[in-house]
Amino acid sequence: DVQLVQSGADVKKPGESLRISCKTSGYSFTTYWIGWVRQMPGKGLEWMGIIYPGDSDTRYSPSFQGQVTISADKSISTVYLQWSSLKASDSAMYYCVRQIGVSSHFDYWGQGTLVTVSS
């Protein structure tokens, strides 16, 4: 079975760094894209960016370019979403998603990671 299992909730202070993870299993890690989706409290869904673990090709939504970094570790079939300096406005639920292509629907979702940034 395809599974995307995300790291647990985290609470950070503004200015701190953070890396959350999405561990995949049940399929060939290097042949599908993995993306990230943000959902702010009580709001809708926003696509942030995507990585192809096969060659680490990474694309970002213009809204998130320069704000986050997406990376992958093929040895453990895991994709990461990273912030170097968090802001209160980064508080949200983050989902990893599997995509067949850069422009495609999401066929599998992780369970979500809640990030809270508060002083």
Next chain:
Amino acid sequence: IQMTQSPSTLSASVGDRVTITCRASQSISTWLAWYQQKPGKAPKLVIYKASSLDSRVPSRFSGSGSGTEFTLTISSLQPDDFATYYCQQYDTYLTFGGGTKVEIK
């Protein structure tokens, strides 16, 4: 590309036929998906390529449309279907509609 869903909230009863509309600000061919999200849970794929039903989804769900106007229809609403539904275009980058909450009447 902007995606506009209507209505934002829909009140319906079990057994009702329900239709949700999604409009794109420009033509997206059939590059449209629908997702269902229940409170506190991750969204799930319902429909892709405008009318293709995901294999895990009951056949009472259907999708139609092309170009700029699309619909998601639930032929006979079941208790498990009360949720928020989002459309998503994947023609140029990926953007979502604002969501439609289907609530109990």
